Amino acid sequence: MNVIIIGAGIMGTTLATLAKELAPELDVTILERLDRAGAGNSWVFNNAGTGHEANCELNYTPVDEEVISVEKALKIHAQFNIAKQFWAHLVEKGAIKDPKSFINRTKHCTIVSESSIEELRLRFKEMSAHHFFENMQFSEDFDEIKSWIPYLMEERPRHEKMAATVIETGTDVNFGALTEQMAAHAVQELGVKIEYGTHVKRVHRSPTGRWLIEAEQNGTEIQHRADVLFVGAGGGAFPLLKKSHLPFRSRFTGFPVGGRFLQAPISAEQAEQYRAKTYGKAAVGAPPMSVPHLDLRVADGQHYLLFGPFASFKPVLEKGRGFFDYLKSMRLHDIPGLLNVALEHFPLVKYLVSETFKGEKSMFEELERFAPGMSKKFNWKAIEAGQRVQIIKDGDLQMGTEILVSSDKTYGTLLGASPGASVSPEVMLRCLEQLLPSIFTKDEAQEKRKEIFPEDDLDTLINNPERYRAIRDSANSKLGIGQPATP
Numbered sequence: 001m002n003v004i005i006i007g008a009g010i011m012g013t014t015l016a017t018l019a020k021e022l023a024p025e026l027d028v029t030i031l032e033r034l035d036r037a038g039a040g041n042s043w044v045f046n047n048a049g050t051g052h053e054a055n056c057e058l059n060y061t062p063v064d065e066e067v068i069s070v071e072k073a074l075k076i077h078a079q080f081n082i083a084k085q086f087w088a089h090l091v092e093k094g095a096i097k098d099p100k101s102f103i104n105r106t107k108h109c110t111i112v113s114e115s116s117i118e119e120l121r122l123r124f125k126e127m128s129a130h131h132f133f134e135n136m137q138f139s140e141d142f143d144e145i146k147s148w149i150p151y152l153m154e155e156r157p158r159h160e161k162m163a164a165t166v167i168e169t170g171t172d173v174n175f176g177a178l179t180e181q182m183a184a185h186a187v188q189e190l191g192v193k194i195e196y197g198t199h200v201k202r203v204h205r206s207p208t209g210r211w212l213i214e215a216e217q218n219g220t221e222i223q224h225r226a227d228v229l230f231v232g233a234g235g236g237a238f239p240l241l242k243k244s245h246l247p248f249r250s251r252f253t254g255f256p257v258g259g260r261f262l263q264a265p266i267s268a269e270q271a272e273q274y275r276a277k278t279y280g281k282a283a284v285g286a287p288p289m290s291v292p293h294l295d296l297r298v299a300d301g302q303h304y305l306l307f308g309p310f311a312s313f314k315p316v317l318e319k320g321r322g323f324f325d326y327l328k329s330m331r332l333h334d335i336p337g338l339l340n341v342a343l344e345h346f347p348l349v350k351y352l353v354s355e356t357f358k359g360e361k362s363m364f365e366e367l368e369r370f371a372p373g374m375s376k377k378f379n380w381k382a383i384e385a386g387q388r389v390q391i392i393k394d395g396d397l398q399m400g401t402e403i404l405v406s407s408d409k410t411y412g413t414l415l416g417a418s419p420g421a422s423v424s425p426e427v428m429l430r431c432l433e434q435l436l437p438s439i440f441t442k443d444e445a446q447e448k449r450k451e452i453f454p455e456d457d458l459d460t461l462i463n464n465p466e467r468y469r470a471i472r473d474s475a476n477s478k479l480g481i482g483q484p485a486t487p
């Protein structure tokens with residue numbers, strides 16, 4: 001059976017790797033528009049590199065009339081645990097030589113001002129009662145917060161009331177470096193083929209029932225045929241779905257959101273002082289993906305601070321592609337859905353449009369409000385972030401991701417943006433279960449699955465503290481993130 005995957009981002013590359021590990025007899029080819037793997041949204045500075053495990057993101061624990069919901073946070077934390085099991089397996093079998101090349105231990109903090117202190121206290125109370133977050137600490141004490149994240153407090157007036165939480169065991173992940181190493185391993189050791197510089201223009205059924213893939217490769221038109229097709233093309237998945245003639249294609253439209261970061265290079269010594277990712281609270285009307293945060297990042301052994309993202313309205317499918325591509329992906333039936341979102345989410349649209357015209361001066365002002373004194377300390381510059389294309393489904397805007405699989409299980413695709421790369425192994429495992437259920441019936445595949453994922457049941461991780469701790473500690477130790485970071 002031959003499987004074609006469109007897109008060598010973290011999703012497509014993870015799916016290819018998992019498929020070949022579980023079923024080596026499959027013939028797997030990835031078609032990628034760019035000239036290397038992991039160069040789209042997965043690339044290091046196109047995203048914020050937070051290993052999302054719900055340690056610090058307030059939008060994963062919504063509060064409604066003083067009742068907090070932690071279900072989403074528990075699910076994301078368990079999914080990230082499954083991701084770490086997969087990455088630890090890659091390290092253990094030598095596919096990734098040095099885990100520090102993609103994952104580094106970093107504190108995960110949340111900081112809020114007076115109006116949100118009660119919300120943070122409630123979040124701490126609920127979350128720290130669960131074994132996932134048992135090491136979370138909360139403080140309203142100026143000096144204690146300063147001892148966790150000095151650079152956020154040093155130049156803040158002492159009378160400003162703040163509260164913060166900290167978890168020492170968070171991570172910064174370079175998803176681009178991870179994807180590149182995984183792709184090299186998939187090609188060299190597992191027999192996956194990757195064709196770079198191949199832009200897929202259209203996919204449709206051939207009269208024989210197989211998928212016909214029409215692409216342009218270095219200026220030449222080429223075709224591929226596939227028994228099973230997975231489209232993991234980020235925002236580029238929308239136009240391909242529209243042309244697929246699948247019955248559910250008209251239910252989905254893309255809602256693009258662009259973004260920028262402020263970035264500053266720092267030295268290795270300074271990095272020790274800034275070893276944290278600190279999340280704040282999104283402004284009223286702002287989308288969850290624009291929660292301000294200040295992050296230590298590690299890329300190719302160099303250290304950086306990153307602040308943002310500053311979301312904006314940018315009607316393109318992917319960074320580097322034009323408005324015309326987005327326009328061509330639209331159909332007449334998409335217009336009512338877009339208008340509905342514009343009306344129902346007017347504050348969001350207004351926010352995105354106003355952010356689009358924000359100059360660097362206002363970006364620095366926001367950094368100063370978040371971390372007084374920081375804008376003058378380093379040589380910051382504004383950089384363009386990756387492009388998120390959120391899902392409009394049946395006229396409703398959704399912030400998460402969705403896996404779609406055709407009823408005959410020959411076409412699968414991933415739409416949407418969040419929480420994304422952090423949970424990619426778990427999401428791709430579920431996708432494989434739906435798309436290629438036959439491979440899981442073999443004993444060899446079951447054994448391999450246990451070897452890669454000693455525990456991939458979300459409910460067990462959520463409800464069995466002993467099992468969770470054992471799995472977590474083993475994965476952390478293989479990934480070199482088991483011991484406390486040097487102070």
Ligand SMILES: Cc1cc2nc3c(=O)[nH]c(=O)nc-3n(C[C@H](O)[C@H](O)[C@H](O)COP(=O)(O)OP(=O)(O)OC[C@H]3O[C@@H](n4cnc5c(N)ncnc54)[C@H](O)[C@@H]3O)c2cc1C
Nearest residue numbers: 007009010011033040041042048050200234236420421422
């Ligand atoms: C600003 C921002 C911040 C983020 N922060 C985080 C974070 O902190 N933590 C986290 O876990 N996630 C984060 N994410 C999300 C994360 O970046 C994505 O979930 C992840 O990179 C998606 O991987 P992917 O493989 O689906 O997409 P991509 O990495 O974009 O890969 C898709 C690939 O498909 C290719 N492609 C597209 N169309 C075609 C075509 N027609 N033919 C051939 N190839 C095609 C592209 O070139 C690309 O290489 C963030 C995203 C953004 C934008």
